[in-house]
Amino acid sequence: MKVGVLVFPGSNCDHDAWYAIHQNLKGHAEFIWHDSHTLGDVDAVVLPGGFSYGDYLRCGAIARFSPVMQAVKNFAADGGLVIGVCNGFQILVEAGLLPGALLRNVGLRFICKEVALRTETADSPFTSKLSKGQVLRIPIAHGEGQYFADQRTLDELEAEDRVAFRYLENPNGSARDIAGILNRERNVLGMMPHPERACDPLMGSTDGLGIFQSMLANIPVLTK
Amino acid sequence: MKARVYVTFKPSVLDPQGQTIRAALNGLGHKGIEEVRQGKFFEITLQPGEDLDAIARDVLSNPVIENYRIEMLD
Numbered sequence A: 001m002k003v004g005v006l007v008f009p010g011s012n013c014d015h016d017a018w019y020a021i022h023q024n025l026k027g028h029a030e031f032i033w034h035d036s037h038t039l040g041d042v043d044a045v046v047l048p049g050g051f052s053y054g055d056y057l058r059c060g061a062i063a064r065f066s067p068v069m070q071a072v073k074n075f076a077a078d079g080g081l082v083i084g085v086c087n088g089f090q091i092l093v094e095a096g097l098l099p100g101a102l103l104r105n106v107g108l109r110f111i112c113k114e115v116a117l118r119t120e121t122a123d124s125p126f127t128s129k130l131s132k133g134q135v136l137r138i139p140i141a142h143g144e145g146q147y148f149a150d151q152r153t154l155d156e157l158e159a160e161d162r163v164a165f166r167y168l169e170n171p172n173g174s175a176r177d178i179a180g181i182l183n184r185e186r187n188v189l190g191m192m193p194h195p196e197r198a199c200d201p202l203m204g205s206t207d208g209l210g211i212f213q214s215m216l217a218n219i220p221v222l223t224k
Numbered sequence B: 001m002k003a004r005v006y007v008t009f010k011p012s013v014l015d016p017q018g019q020t021i022r023a024a025l026n027g028l029g030h031k032g033i034e035e036v037r038q039g040k041f042f043e044i045t046l047q048p049g050e051d052l053d054a055i056a057r058d059v060l061s062n063p064v065i066e067n068y069r070i071e072m073l074d
Helices: A014-024 A067-077 A087-094 A151-159 A209-217 B016-027 B052-060
Strands: A002-007 A028-033 A044-047 A081-085 A101-103 A111-119 A135-142 A146-148 A163-167 A178-182 A188-191 B002-009 B040-045 B066-073
Touching: A002 A014, A014 A028, A014 A209, A044 A067, A044 A087, A067 A081, A081 A087, A081 A209, A087 A101, A087 A188, A111 A178, A146 A178, A151 A178, A163 A188, B002 B052, B040 B052, B052 B066
Parallel strands: A002 A028, A002 A044, A044 A081, A081 A188
Antiparallel strands: A101 A146, A111 A135, A111 A163, A163 A178, A178 A188, B002 B040, B002 B066
8 A cells, every 4th residue: 555645846745744654654655756647556646735836827727737647637537545735735626626726815824823623524535534523633834725616616515515624713714614625526635734744743733644544544446 | 929818816706915905005095996806917929829718718817716818919
């Protein structure tokens, strides 16, 4: 079982993700450079946080066109598990793997602090080891984390139980307090908070572990 | 040839930067400024045959939140 951590120019949470999977979860993780056309033999993919391509044009807009993203699209279409955190979430919405967009925080400030999240569904490979309603303390660190989608898309996300996490106190103006969402097939998760920064007791919270533990327990057997 | 591409937020999208600029202008005494919407502007030099509409739609703007307008010069 191996997790691929994508690395774009400007990624800066790639090592945090690697450390969480390798050290805290005793799994195997390897880095995949953005210009790779394949994901190799990985069983799941992490798009880490950071500032890919300096956030030029729009956050995630240029990373979306990286060769590796075509491989990620194929991997996701085949049912592979893909989690995007922070800038990784921004890349997933730009790539069209998740609906909506992430806008500048209401209040304009970059916010770096621990927040409380409510788990809204346990019915996904990323939350199966959590319980619905479970509150997690996980840090956020973003300037552009205001989740936006039109009303129809928001209604659809709720009707299909695709809101994975909500903020207890909305820090950035996100529509309907949304902090993380799933795709329709439930094998792609995007979230602004950083679970990889809440996996080691040294970091003050280990509430992020449940997300990765769920993911590692639910890796599907894909025909490659 | 040269072209200009303007990318602006859709009316339904909140623009906190524009609101902050409007508040600053009001604070400077420009009481008549009612609304500011901030957008992006691209100056592009291109050869004939490039599909600028596709570029503006697929790359320069995000259709979920933004509209674009192209102006061809000379």
